[in-house]
Amino acid sequence: MFQIQKVTVPVRVIGLISGTSVDGIDAALVEITGSDLDLRVSFLAGETYPYTPELRKKILAIGAGVPISMAELAQMDDAIAIAFAQAAQNIQIGHEVATLIGSHGQTVYHRPPLKEGQNFQDFNFAHSLGYSLQLGRGALIAHLTGITTVSNFRVGDINVGGHGAPLVPRVDAFLLSDSVLGRCIQNIGGIGNVTYIPPRGDEWLTKIRGWDTGPGNSLLDLAVQHLTDGARSYDENGNWAASGVPWASLVEQWLKQDYFHLPPPKSTGRELFGVAYLDQCLRDAAPYQLSPADLLATLTELTVASIAHSYQTFLPQMPQQVLLCGGGSRNLYLKERLQLLLPSVQVLTTDQVGLNADFKEAIAFAVLAYWRQLGLAANLPAVTGAPREIPLGEVHLTRTEEKHII
Ligand SMILES: Nc1ncnc2c1ncn2[C@@H]1O[C@H](COP(=O)(O)OP(=O)(O)OP(=O)(O)O)[C@@H](O)[C@H]1O
Ligand SMILES: CC(=O)N[C@H]1[C@@H]2OC[C@@H](O2)[C@@H](O)[C@@H]1O[C@H](C)C(=O)O
Numbered sequence: 001m002f003q004i005q006k007v008t009v010p011v012r013v014i015g016l017i018s019g020t021s022v023d024g025i026d027a028a029l030v031e032i033t034g035s036d037l038d039l040r041v042s043f044l045a046g047e048t049y050p051y052t053p054e055l056r057k058k059i060l061a062i063g064a065g066v067p068i069s070m071a072e073l074a075q076m077d078d079a080i081a082i083a084f085a086q087a088a089q090n091i092q093i094g095h096e097v098a099t100l101i102g103s104h105g106q107t108v109y110h111r112p113p114l115k116e117g118q119n120f121q122d123f124n125f126a127h128s129l130g131y132s133l134q135l136g137r138g139a140l141i142a143h144l145t146g147i148t149t150v151s152n153f154r155v156g157d158i159n160v161g162g163h164g165a166p167l168v169p170r171v172d173a174f175l176l177s178d179s180v181l182g183r184c185i186q187n188i189g190g191i192g193n194v195t196y197i198p199p200r201g202d203e204w205l206t207k208i209r210g211w212d213t214g215p216g217n218s219l220l221d222l223a224v225q226h227l228t229d230g231a232r233s234y235d236e237n238g239n240w241a242a243s244g245v246p247w248a249s250l251v252e253q254w255l256k257q258d259y260f261h262l263p264p265p266k267s268t269g270r271e272l273f274g275v276a277y278l279d280q281c282l283r284d285a286a287p288y289q290l291s292p293a294d295l296l297a298t299l300t301e302l303t304v305a306s307i308a309h310s311y312q313t314f315l316p317q318m319p320q321q322v323l324l325c326g327g328g329s330r331n332l333y334l335k336e337r338l339q340l341l342l343p344s345v346q347v348l349t350t351d352q353v354g355l356n357a358d359f360k361e362a363i364a365f366a367v368l369a370y371w372r373q374l375g376l377a378a379n380l381p382a383v384t385g386a387p388r389e390i391p392l393g394e395v396h397l398t399r400t401e402e403k404h405i406i
Helices: 053-063 070-091 138-145 154-159 169-176 218-227 236-242 248-254 275-288 292-314 332-341 360-374 399-405
Strands: 011-018 025-033 040-049 100-111 131-135 149-151 183-188 191-197 209-215 321-325 346-349 394-396
Touching: 011 070, 011 360, 025 070, 025 360, 040 070, 040 360, 053 070, 053 100, 070 100, 070 131, 070 138, 100 138, 100 360, 131 154, 138 149, 138 394, 149 360, 169 183, 169 191, 169 360, 183 292, 191 292, 209 218, 209 292, 218 275, 218 292, 236 292, 236 332, 248 275, 248 292, 275 292, 292 332, 321 332, 332 346
Parallel strands: 011 100, 100 149, 183 321, 321 346
Antiparallel strands: 011 025, 025 040, 100 131, 149 394, 183 191, 191 209
């Protein structure tokens, strides 16, 4: 069985994730040494492998609540695992083979745990556990690639009462902290999420915070698809939105929504910020007869205003820097608007401090798998709401490794 001993020799790991944008599988091949403050990741390759249009359509459909049979669910689980295994094979071309895969899989459903006083189907389960389902089973990825695969990272945190998300903050802490500067690492994928990292010092790890800020690109992408009858899937560089003007009173109205006022720990998904949410936004905007560009500028403003508002409301103090990552970090208009709303803060991307902004999540799941093999904790209780730190992920051995155990 593959096991990491004292890690001074780099371990070659593949990280795989498809996020809430469902745009394809991000694969990163990295070499890792160390464990916490000495953690070092060297990025060897990164690539996004798009899903086939049929598979993407099915994933979006079940995510939007279209009912399917158990047999179809099992088929989807395997179809996604096959696509992930293929991505793992492709990313290794031209490199020495990896010894470990960390696969997040594809989230198709996420229900955060209930907070005290919230109702669920007429019953008040004060401590009801959350539920999060990622498809693309790790066992099949290990079977097809011949590489030990760690998957299903969220369930361990959820089983002890946490949200199971976000999980990247602990990795952010060790790869992106600074001895002097306070930083927010802001991912803008389909959903936005933040990691607040105070300068390294006494008890700094316990002072880290993180939560899902709300919509990232999800509403923007859906609006672009709606406005172009599906001809375009996103607004490249935010150019279309940049030609419009945000409608302040609508943003103000939308910011009253409960999620933005819920204190952390909190997590969300397309279940909330999806098609039905955009439909409501379109109904709210109808009386103003906004041009398509104004609508996109207004939705962009909701994303940046929800980020800025959550920092101002929930952070112990404002950071000196915000480091953007995820696809939304490429939206120049969004970046410009965020800088305007946070004038005292320097808005950069993680690329500018040496960590690839497009593949940071894939890199993080490589690190989480590596930590799992070392038996190290992966969650941060202050972020997920779990009562304690625990190692996360299920380890799937290859067939050869299994025979060796028998
Ligand atoms: N050049 C660009 N200009 C504007 N937007 C972009 C650009 N490139 C990517 N995006 C946006 O980023 C999205 C994809 O982001 P990303 O891959 O980080 O999301 P994800 O990982 O699926 O989501 P999550 O982090 O919520 O799981 C695209 O759907 C698009 O909206
Ligand atoms: C349930 C789920 O898949 N959540 C994702 C999603 O995408 C962004 C945000 O919502 C974050 O909470 C999380 O992903 C990242 C990788 C995380 O766990 O840190």
